[in-house]
Amino acid sequence: MAGGVGSRFWPMSRENRPKQFLDVLGTGKTLIQMTYDRLLRLVPADQIYVVTNQKYAKLVNEQIGLSADKILTEPMRKNTAPAIAYASHKIFAINPEANLIVAPSDHLILKEDAFVEIVNTALQKADEGSNLVTLGLKPTRPDTGYGYIQFESGQDIIIGEVKKVKQFAEKPNRELAEIFLKSGDYYWNSGIFIWKAKTIIESLQKFKPQLNELFTSKGNDYNTANEQTFINDAFTRCEDISIDFAILENAKNVFVVLADLGWSDLGTWGSLYTHLNKDVEGNAVIGNEVYLFESENNIVNLPDGKVALLQGLDGYIVVESNGILMVVKKDDEQKIKNYVAQIQKRNQGVS
Numbered sequence: 001m002a003g004g005v006g007s008r009f010w011p012m013s014r015e016n017r018p019k020q021f022l023d024v025l026g027t028g029k030t031l032i033q034m035t036y037d038r039l040l041r042l043v044p045a046d047q048i049y050v051v052t053n054q055k056y057a058k059l060v061n062e063q064i065g066l067s068a069d070k071i072l073t074e075p076m077r078k079n080t081a082p083a084i085a086y087a088s089h090k091i092f093a094i095n096p097e098a099n100l101i102v103a104p105s106d107h108l109i110l111k112e113d114a115f116v117e118i119v120n121t122a123l124q125k126a127d128e129g130s131n132l133v134t135l136g137l138k139p140t141r142p143d144t145g146y147g148y149i150q151f152e153s154g155q156d157i158i159i160g161e162v163k164k165v166k167q168f169a170e171k172p173n174r175e176l177a178e179i180f181l182k183s184g185d186y187y188w189n190s191g192i193f194i195w196k197a198k199t200i201i202e203s204l205q206k207f208k209p210q211l212n213e214l215f216t217s218k219g220n221d222y223n224t225a226n227e228q229t230f231i232n233d234a235f236t237r238c239e240d241i242s243i244d245f246a247i248l249e250n251a252k253n254v255f256v257v258l259a260d261l262g263w264s265d266l267g268t269w270g271s272l273y274t275h276l277n278k279d280v281e282g283n284a285v286i287g288n289e290v291y292l293f294e295s296e297n298n299i300v301n302l303p304d305g306k307v308a309l310l311q312g313l314d315g316y317i318v319v320e321s322n323g324i325l326m327v328v329k330k331d332d333e334q335k336i337k338n339y340v341a342q343i344q345k346r347n348q349g350v351s
Helices: 031-039 054-064 080-094 112-128 174-183 197-207 209-215 227-237 243-248 269-273 330-346
Strands: 050-053 071-074 099-102 132-137 148-151 162-169 186-196 254-259 284-286 290-293 299-301 308-311 316-321 324-329
Touching: 031 054, 050 054, 050 080, 054 071, 071 080, 071 227, 080 099, 080 197, 080 209, 080 227, 080 243, 099 112, 099 197, 112 132, 112 162, 112 186, 112 254, 132 148, 132 162, 132 197, 132 243, 148 174, 148 254, 162 243, 174 186, 186 197, 186 254, 197 209, 197 243, 209 227, 269 299, 269 316, 269 330, 316 330, 324 330
Parallel strands: 050 071, 132 254, 284 299, 290 308, 299 316
Antiparallel strands: 099 186, 132 186, 148 162, 148 186, 162 254, 316 324
């Protein structure tokens, strides 16, 4: 899934080039390239599909070289349930017994060997009894930016074990997140799912029949010249809803594989900060002409050659990209999305 904008990663992540197409870690690879390489350890190259917005199809082709028939384009953003419905029906038309690994294109996973092992465990569970399986990530802090999964814990909690899901919890406030962390039976919701194509289609039909019917071919639609017209019509008429709300919070056959993958969704500047090298004052700096004085615990990302003198800052995000400068407190990073929306209302030329 590669259709998002990543608005909390503004101003680097913009409408014309969202964060999945950026090298945010300075590794020489963009996030979608890292995701593609990771999935190649599990899936043959000719069985990897990308669902993205129509405007990003060229970027997908340029960055990972997929052919046009493997790039599934949405005419508009309608969240994850329609995207998954589209891909599931298309792949089911090719192979009704197909297993699906559904993965966001912009996540960081440092422990890739563990990822391969955990996904194989999830594939086995998905195949056992038409189960829906997700990966739960062991939380390291009471983060308010992630959803959580509560599972049936029993006496022992073992990484790599499969647990029955009790409930999904939306992004909590700080107090509730601390309770989740202490309880031990809440893991972060990774947004990575494993199931059979026919299982998720059956679930869509059960819980969201109108949405499912829009993506159910009435004839010769998928994998033909008619596909894009059919999909454009489906997206125009379908509701905007996540797969969590549409299916996972309602289904009873949902399981979670407990994982510790060195994971981050890199959804915010703060999440990037945790993965960057820092100086003795805790400053993470990208840019070769940045000079910090009496400053600590900041993340600074400026273009090479941009000279900046910063004094007296503690816990700030300082970013310049595309001619835009942003200075925001790290503690307020969840507000960036709202700030950007306000800017867009004032000036439709900023996106």
